Amino acid sequence: MANVPDKLTKPYDPAQTEGRIYKEWEDGNHFAPQGKGESFTIIMPPPNANGDLHAGHALFITLEDIMTRYARMQGKRALWVPGADHAGFETQIVYEKKLEKEGRSRFKMSREELYQEILAFTLENKTNMEAQVRRLGASCDWSREKFTLDPEVVAEVGRTFKKMFDDDLIYRGERIVNWCSKHGTSLSDVETEFVEQVDPLYYLQYGPFVIATTRPETKFGDKYVVTHPDDERYANYTHGQQLELEWINGPITATVIKDDVIDMNFGTGVMTITPWHDATDFEIAKRHNLSKEQIIDEHGKLLPVAGDLAGLKIKEARAKIMEKLQAKGLIVKVEDKYNHAVKTCYKCGTAIEPQIRDQWFVKMKPLADQAVKAVNDCQIKFIPDNQRKIFLYWMENTIDWNISRQIVWGIPIPAKICDACRSGMPDLENKITTCPSCSGPMRTDTDTFDTWFSSGQWPQLVLGYPDHADFKTFYPTSVMETGHDLIFKWVPRMVIFGLYLTGQVPFHTVYLHGLVNDAKGQKMSKSKGNVVSPEELINEFGTDALRMALVVGNTPGTDLALARDKVKAYKHFANKLWNVARFIITELEQNKDWVKTDLTEIDHLLLKQFEAVIKEVTGDLEHYRFHLAAEKLYHYIWHELADVLIEESKIILKTDAANSRRQLLFKILDGSLRTLHPFMPFITEEVWSLLTPHHSNHQLLIITPWPLSSNL
């Protein structure tokens, strides 16, 4: 055993290997695109800079790395650009919790102070996040990394805002927004969640009508009563008819409205409306040009319209209102257990209190139409294909997009607002001081952009649209790989911005992976305590094992159950590969004088069989069937190469056919390492280095050509 490399006398140890090899790749600048070949580009969905990577990150990094490494080995100019997301609302919430623990509040800090604190916090965490991406073996080009708050990003996002305003695609408008009174900001629809809730349903006497409501505390200002035009029960009342009636705080004049949005079968078929605090009511008021009054302020407290209850929080007010109604004999009945869905803030669970606010909106219809057209023209391929339907459904049912957020941690909207005439306009150079329409003073908009407004432009921003050479070389990108939960949050916005800004789709293929769940298929969550951290799994089993566990058996778009035992199984596989290498390399080292001969007929056939496997695996990779490719390699290496070929070689290597067999084993190990490299980059690179003395080519595996029958 004198000539056997020292490493091969010991078991494979990922902890001793992976960090060293990653450094070798990175120091050798092997992640940067090389050559002048066909370009292949993936833009990494930027992980949140504020925390640790979770299993979902591990999955997408593995998938994107497989694609990138495969493309690189094929000789393409492969570029995978990493990023870090400031994750506006998300991060601010994390930071607010931190402040809360310290007994502080963001509402007591200056904007600038808060921004700087969160920036420091984020940049500190960013390094941590990047280190975790590296540990997963990501062969992304760090020299091109972008942070979502980089100055050039912020500037370009501002220019897009102005361009869209000039093109009449952005307007400032009074609209009902989802308002979270805890966070003091509006939210987009995708940032809210419906929660099933059981509440009492109150039946109240409203003049001659009985109305049903779950929210009596909003009813102070209600002076319109709405019925369905076809409802015969109320045929005696006509649209626009006025009625005098006794209400919570005394007599009021109510107006009858007929609108077919009313469900005749719900409650009594009559409702009163609160346009300021309900989306449906707002639409009714808009249709009939009704007046609107604010009842609840932005902190969730009642305004003076509530009379002696003004200043009370909604929850406290309800009981008192019921007392008042009771005293006036206006409560007809109360149904105790009414089951309904309540819109809540997806972060804090606070019930959304819709509010009317002046905000910036993007007109979605014309933009969405373009996106639909591009997809129908097959300019974008979806994997799996059914996601295409979901995309189209989403794009065909758009509503205007509220891009204003009342949070500090984000890209400031470069605009000026005139409070006098409530107009607003972009002001990239911060020059406008007086309102062009009413000559009033203009103030700087204090709102920030919705995160998706900037991340929707990510493929362009990352590549330095419009002038940078990278943009010219690598745009449109090849694949966008992301979670299927982002098929409507993120993907459509990227398509829209891509088409709008560049006239081209931002990527030709969208690959959507599923969620990574726990071993039982349950969603991982901190409250359930079933969160599996990739970091721990790597420490225990190695990155390569984790990567295989994430890929094998995982079809695109489908959720994955990640069991510890599965990762363990692929650690065993790594061990198997190591021992295969140990056997073969030892054999070669001990017979250094072996001469290359023609393969025997049998060995030739065996090589052909191996080539057939490579061909299949190549086909699977071409069609994004990573799960099949990985499984086939696993199966071949373990049950063909190890179990059959090596076993029988123990005899054959003592016969005349030894040299042919040595050559066969060498070629198969060589090809196996190359095909397996995208999946298990570390161990394959390590074994490759041990095989190097037997090679004519001494370069690292990461930049070695993909095996074909011609180069085996």
Added chain:
RNA sequence: GGUCGAUUAGCUCAGCUGGUUAGAGCGCCACAUUGACAUUGUGGAGGUCACAGGUUCGAGUCCUGUAUCGACCACCA
């Protein structure tokens, strides 16, 4: 209420364009220490591919319906 998907071995899931006795991992049972590997090897048990129809020479694979589960969407106060 709507959309999409799932239903295959004890568990978690593959099965790509329909084609011989339905596969993997883990688990289970019985043996085994031979030039790498016990993080192992050999062999084995275990499935009416949810149900009912249909298309076809042939269906787990295509079509229709039913049931159950799941995810997502939705202005029923």
